[in-house]
Amino acid sequence: MKPMDLVTQALELIAALAAAPLFLGWVNQCRAWLQNRRAPSILLPYRSIRKLFYKDAVIAESASPLFRSAPYIVFGAMVVAAGIIPSMGTQLPFTIAADAIALVGLLATARVFQSLAAMDIGTAFGTLGARREMMVGFLAEPALLMVIFVASIISATTALPAIAENLATQKLALYPSLAFTAVAFVLVLLAENARIPIDNPATHLELTMIHEAMLLEYSARHLALMEWAAALKLFNYACIGFALFVPWGISTGADSPITLLTSIPLLTAKLAITGATLAFIETMSAKLRVFRAPEFLASAFLFAVLGLLVHLLLGA
């Protein structure tokens, strides 16, 4: 383990923690612009997190220790995930611990704890949100795994940094299979991060909400952690997408501070474009009924499997 690798790892973690709310703010700002609203400040997520940390936490009488510990577990899982995903460099000491499949498991752990905590109090909204979240989750997970499998088969490894490195250093070629899986991944990203066709992140009291319904009972620092974790989740998904589909510009060299430095503005540019695209997709599409969600995610699964089949047949 070289000191440079440790620097890369530390830089990635800090960048993820610091930039995740900024990314969320950027998406919200783009959305507001596209919808002809006055945009909130891009720093708004930071401010609300800071505000929440200063408040006193209120917890329901019936809450079990699970309810108190869930925010820390969820947040912790997201931070660990951010450590595994290569966003700037591929020489990460932490990634020996977990490959892409373990990463999906890590995200699933966070989801399970969030849902259990939502059911813990016993309010109707929390239970409803938790059940819907699990429904979306169990449909989105196989699609996400399929997406990762396609990239793994192409690069013959399930380690995310190795996949990114392999795809980044390869000669440029048309991969229909990767194009299909990219579409599948975008659908999964929208569903998993409670974006518009599945859930509306802008509502706080509606019968259709999923993510917000699970957070209704949280306040102060717990809520801050949960919201920060949600922002981190979006950031992590974006970075998984970059690693699989647009890995160019990622630092692959063993010890190269220069490529690491150039990867920072590239990552920023990618995030900016992704955020704007995400806002555009959300503005252009209408929210689906909850019962249509399985159809939406079935098509994501279909795209991913088609990508796999096309790759196996055409070798492309």
Added chain:
Amino acid sequence: MTGTPFDLQLLNLCAALLLLLSFAMLAQRRIVTLVNLLAVQGGLLLVATLLLAWRTGERHLYLSAALTLALKVVLLPRILHRLIRRLQVYWDTEPLLNISGTMLVGLVVVVFAFGLAQPISALASTATRNAIGIAVAVILLSFVTMITRRKAMSQVVGFLSMENGLFFGAMSATYGMPMIVEFGVALDVLVAVLVLGIFFFQIREQFDSLDLHHLESLNEYQSSVAIASHGTAREGSPRIDGEQAAPAQKET
């Protein structure tokens, strides 16, 4: 993959898109969109044929590309659109299977088709032999489209897309059929669509609907019952009632 030349990569992309389009047709319930998808499928075939012609230098492939353009991209979709307008059928009724179920069946069919095409691909010597599996999959998926639909219109679209799949299969296995066969098939398809168009009007006049399950009971007594029961309760528009009056006047 990195060793494959760029035009072959483009051909592979076309093949993959054809497969995707077949799934889109499988999921689509609006007949107008279905016909548009058929036109896009024809367009993709055109691109694939041109690419292959350019790659192999086979003169007759340019001709068949021209034929594809004239027939599959322009003429057939136009005829079908006209039929839809005149018959006023815009939606297929309840599919026999829900969309997610159809998709899963489609995936199984694709896996089966790929397995089926494996030995053929092993024997073929063309650069595009890998795409044979996709051609077989497109054919079988069109079959599924026809099976899961009730309306005559979407069944015809399924039939035409099957023909597209066959054409693509012939192209990727042997760089296209002999010109005379291709002309014959093209003419057949054109005539089939024209005849089926007349057929649609006859079917609707008989049963007041384009739902093909009425054809399953083709004897004198039952069909008259079918007319009696469906004449009143079908999802008709006032325009059809007007049309219904027309043949009655003709008879008197």
